[in-house]
Amino acid sequence: MITGERMAAVDENAAALGVPRKQLMESSGHAVARAVREVAEPADRVVIVAGRGNNGGDAFVAARFLDDYDVTTLLLGRAETIGTEIARENWDALQRADHDAREVTDSSQFSLPEADVVVDAMLGTGISGDLREPAATAAETITDADATVVAVDVPSGFDADAGEHADNGVDADRVVTFHDAKPGLEDLAAEITVADIGIPAAAERFVGPGDVSLARPYDREGRPYVIGGGPYTGAPALAAQAALRAGSELPFVAAPESVAGEIQSYAEDLIVQPYESEVLTPETAEDLLETAQRYDNVVVIGPGLGTADETLAAVRRFLESYAGRAVVDADALEIVPDVETAATLVCTPNRGELAAMGGPEADSLRDAVDEIETFAAELGHVVLAKGDIDVVTDGDRTRLNRAGTPGMKVGGTGDTLAGIVAALLEHADPLDAAAAAAHVNGLAGERLAETNEHGFLASDLLAEIPAVLWDGGDRDV
Numbered sequence: 001m002i003t004g005e006r007m008a009a010v011d012e013n014a015a016a017l018g019v020p021r022k023q024l025m026e027s028s029g030h031a032v033a034r035a036v037r038e039v040a041e042p043a044d045r046v047v048i049v050a051g052r053g054n055n056g057g058d059a060f061v062a063a064r065f066l067d068d069y070d071v072t073t074l075l076l077g078r079a080e081t082i083g084t085e086i087a088r089e090n091w092d093a094l095q096r097a098d099h100d101a102r103e104v105t106d107s108s109q110f111s112l113p114e115a116d117v118v119v120d121a122m123l124g125t126g127i128s129g130d131l132r133e134p135a136a137t138a139a140e141t142i143t144d145a146d147a148t149v150v151a152v153d154v155p156s157g158f159d160a161d162a163g164e165h166a167d168n169g170v171d172a173d174r175v176v177t178f179h180d181a182k183p184g185l186e187d188l189a190a191e192i193t194v195a196d197i198g199i200p201a202a203a204e205r206f207v208g209p210g211d212v213s214l215a216r217p218y219d220r221e222g223r224p225y226v227i228g229g230g231p232y233t234g235a236p237a238l239a240a241q242a243a244l245r246a247g248s249e250l251p252f253v254a255a256p257e258s259v260a261g262e263i264q265s266y267a268e269d270l271i272v273q274p275y276e277s278e279v280l281t282p283e284t285a286e287d288l289l290e291t292a293q294r295y296d297n298v299v300v301i302g303p304g305l306g307t308a309d310e311t312l313a314a315v316r317r318f319l320e321s322y323a324g325r326a327v328v329d330a331d332a333l334e335i336v337p338d339v340e341t342a343a344t345l346v347c348t349p350n351r352g353e354l355a356a357m358g359g360p361e362a363d364s365l366r367d368a369v370d371e372i373e374t375f376a377a378e379l380g381h382v383v384l385a386k387g388d389i390d391v392v393t394d395g396d397r398t399r400l401n402r403a404g405t406p407g408m409k410v411g412g413t414g415d416t417l418a419g420i421v422a423a424l425l426e427h428a429d430p431l432d433a434a435a436a437a438a439h440v441n442g443l444a445g446e447r448l449a450e451t452n453e454h455g456f457l458a459s460d461l462l463a464e465i466p467a468v469l470w471d472g473g474d475r476d477v
Contacts, residue, residue: 002180002204004125004160009210010179013203016210022086024197025054028178029061029090031195032152035176036062036117039148040069044116047147048073049138051156055124057087058152060094062119063101072113073101076122076134107134112141120170121152125160125182131168143171151175151190154182163187207392207401207439215428215436216469217247222426224248224419225297227288227318228330229255229263230279230311232304235330235415237266238458239303242419244269245465246440248426251419252297254288256280280305285314289321298325298422302332303415319343325425329418333357337379345381346425346434348418354385365391366400373398382430384421386414390438392431399435403442405449412458417441420465443468 002010015021036046046069050056056075063073073094075082082088094101104110112118120142122135131139139156142149149172154160157169163184174191179199185192203210224243228236233255240251253272255263260274273291275284292299301318305311315332316339323342328335333353336345347357355361359375362368365387376383377395385391390401420440424433444464448456 001183003183004154005214007125007160007179007182009208009214010199010203012210012213013206013208014199016208017200017202019198019200019203021054022089024178024199025057025086025090026061027197028058028152028195030065031178031193031197032058032062032119032121032150032176033065034195035150035174035193036066036069036119039150039174040117042068043070045070045114046072046117046119047113047115048119049112049122049142050075050119051122051124051135052077052082052087053124054084054087055121055152056082057084057090058124059119059121060087060090060101062121062152063094063099064097071100073099074112075101075103076107076110076138078103078105104134104138107137110134110137110141112138112145115145115147118142118145118147118149119152120149120156120172122156122170124153127157128159128162128164130166131157136168139168139170149173153177154185155188155190158182158184158188160184205398205400207390207399207403207435211399211432211436212439212469215424215432217423217427220247220249222248222423223295223297224251224300224422224426225288225292225295226251226253226300226303226419226422227280228300228303228305229253229259230304230308231306233259233262234266234412235303236300237263237270238412238415238462239300239329239419239422240270241267241459241462242416242465243300243423244419245462246420246423246437246469248423251422254291279308280311280314282310282314282317285318289318292322292324296324298327298425300327300329300418300422302329303418305331307331307334319345325430327418327421327425329414336381344430346384346421346430347379347381348384348386348414348421348434350386350414354383359383359385365389369393369398369400382434384417384434384438386417386438390442392435392438394431397431399431401435401438401442403439403446405442405445405453407449407452407454407456408442408445410456410458413441413445413461416444416458416461416465420469440465440468
């Protein structure tokens with residue numbers, strides 16, 4: 001089962017793999033035509049009611065495969081406002097081939113011709129709430145018609161993410177949905193057909209540009225709280241700067257007073273909050289916890305903390321009491337398997353840290369995907385295991401990230417990754433945020449490798465993050 005939101009990401013990933021949406025639309029339209037032929041009698045009259053998006057485009061294709069029937073296609077709106085190029089091309093194909101295809105520009109004048117079968121292709125996935133005009137009038141007319149109603153992907157008015165159907169949505173007799181069932185369709189009083197339209201399994205398995213589109217922020221928001229530093233200073237600075245580059249509004253770094261100035265010196269954009277002890281202590285953790293809870297921060301805990309006994313005790317105390325969202329990295333990771341927490345965690349271990357946490361030992365993470373998935377399920381948190389292939393899993397759903405380069409073995413790239421995860425976690429699902437962050441971090445490394453394959457630094461990644469996140473996420477999966 002797949003939500004409408006996730007389906008859009010998979011479509012985009014498929015295009016990156018070489019299966020463009022135009023090809024998928026052709027397959028979708030053919031599937032709709034097959035469904036119509038299964039319910040229609042010879043010489044039946046078929047009326048297609050189409051919207052101006054790709055859902056309508058699927059139906060325009062279907063019309064070309066229904067020449068044995070008396071077919072009329074009604075477009076709700078003007079053809080010049082069709083929303084995508086491929087849908088417009090298929091509308092134009094109907095016009096050039098002299099199909100009966102008409103524009104309906106005034107919803108008050110909407111009239112459904114006499115029909116034996118009506119194809120509802122007004123609105124697809126990504127739409128929620130009650131229908132508005134002109135779809136509302138058309139939906140009422142379609143539902144009241146004495147005809148078999150075939151819906152394209154979902155009935156108009158059906159929310160493919162929440163699985164809810166609007167009160168004024170179309171009541172379909174049959175639904176032809178694509179690639180996989182959508183949540184809630186099984187509750188409708190309709191026959192559901194899932195059509196294979198040729199989306200490769202890799203479009204779901206491997207992280208791609210669709211995952212980046214799904215998780216990217218469209219406004220600056222969030223104030224990640226990086227708890228790190230002590231023995232090491234560069235790690236928390238990199239994490240905070242990466243969060244800033246990935247769309248966070250105002251990252252903060254909480255660090256020992258003895259190193260706060262050094263961390264601040266890495267970038268004038270950083271806001272560093274010093275505390276008095278030399279390393280993180282349980283007492284200090286209590287104060288930081290209060291701050292994180294008060295401001296509902298996404299927390300990054302671990303970069304540069306060190307492994308002193310009192311520091312690990314402090315991490316344990318923090319996580320035991322924290323109920324928000326947190327990225328756990330580096331030195332803090334070894335605490336996670338033994339701690340009871342209500343927090344939503346994304347853990348970002350490398351191969352060695354994964355094994356130390358109780359996960360599998362493997363030279364290649366790709367060979368241990370099943371074991372990592374089982375480990376994440378037992379852990380109860382999202383695991384982003386960093387390696388030659390990054391494995392991102394919550395124990396149920398798993399994504400593999402192939403973006404990256406050998407040059408990223410340089411120290412600090414895991415810290416930039418933690419910061420990107422934190423930025424995306426402000427608004428995205430934990431698994432989606434982790435998967436997209438891994439891809440963005442890896443693509444940033446690939447961009448640098450084009451001119452400096454092995455000589456770049458983790459700090460060099462920072463300048464590439466915005467370009468990848470907002471402009472460059474459409475590289476090959």
